[in-house]
Amino acid sequence: MNLTGIWPAMVTPFSADQRINKEAIQKLTNYLIEAGVHGLFALGTNGEFHMLDRNEKLTVAGEIIRAANGRVPVMVGTGGNSTKEVIELSRDMEALGADALSIITPYFVSPDQSELAVHYETIASAVTIPVMLYNIPSKTGMTIEAQTVARLAKHPNILGIKDSSGNFDNIQAYIDVSKNEEFAVFAGTDSLILQTLRAGGQGAVAATANVLPDKVLAIYYGFQDNDEQQAEEAQSSLQPLRDTFGLGAIPSSLKKAVELVGIPVGPPRLPVTEANGEVLQQIKNMMQEYNIHTR
Secondary structure, eight states: OOOOEEEEBOOOOBOTTSOBOHHHHHHHHHHHHHHTOSOEEESSTTTTGGGOOHHHHHHHHHHHHHHHTTSSOEEEEOOOSOHHHHHHHHHHHHHHTOSEEEEEOOSSSOOOHHHHHHHHHHHHHTOSSOEEEEEOHHHHSOOOOHHHHHHHTTSTTEEEEEEOSSOHHHHHHHHHHHTTSSOEEEEOSGGGHHHHHHHTOOEEEEGGGGTOHHHHHHHHHHHHTTOHHHHHHHHHHTHHHHHHGGGSSTTHHHHHHHHHTTOOOOOOOTTSOOOOHHHHHHHHHHHHHTTOOOO
């Protein structure tokens, strides 16, 4: 599998009564594929994986896989605290037709680096589709260290890592230790997409691509075509949207922005509530900066 390019970190659409909205999943999937993204990343942090039960995760993944219909690969988040639990869900996602798995570090227990490596190696050996490691220490309380990545990059079924630490030095270290392997390093922080590509990374899992897929893709293609001006302008253009992410708990602001472009992804799962009042007005003002007609 060729892990490269721009993969939106898809939000999970809900109805007003907090149920999975299958129709909106199909609409979002088609919108992103028609924009030209290289793959879809489902059930990550912005996809509220931590708010969904097992059956809901399978429902969401199944709807995205069916809607994608082989047009682009679909990567699905199956991470958890128990190695056994992750293997069981990962095998079910493989049976559904997922093309790859994203596996976040455990986020309640704190294994040491050797234990973490065994966790990933055991999971990767239990499935046949590729595994992408997922590092987001601000949410999990632990980091996948570079030397652990060096070890895991040698596993034939571990093909990459998404780094959402926000620390470019961390991304650079991952690139340095894995450069002799078939291993992709993805930016998981949208402000670092261009910097990651310049350093030798292969792409990004980008939350902003839910709203602005054309601009995120322009970073990638600007870099590929040696059009530095296009790449830099596209990278800078993401900042107004990113600035709204801090106006509420993840992913309330992002989901409202997606709604404003006409895809009814609904509210976040409680206890996170949807953006309204002054925050909603700030998001609307931001969308006007992009000349996007809000609905």
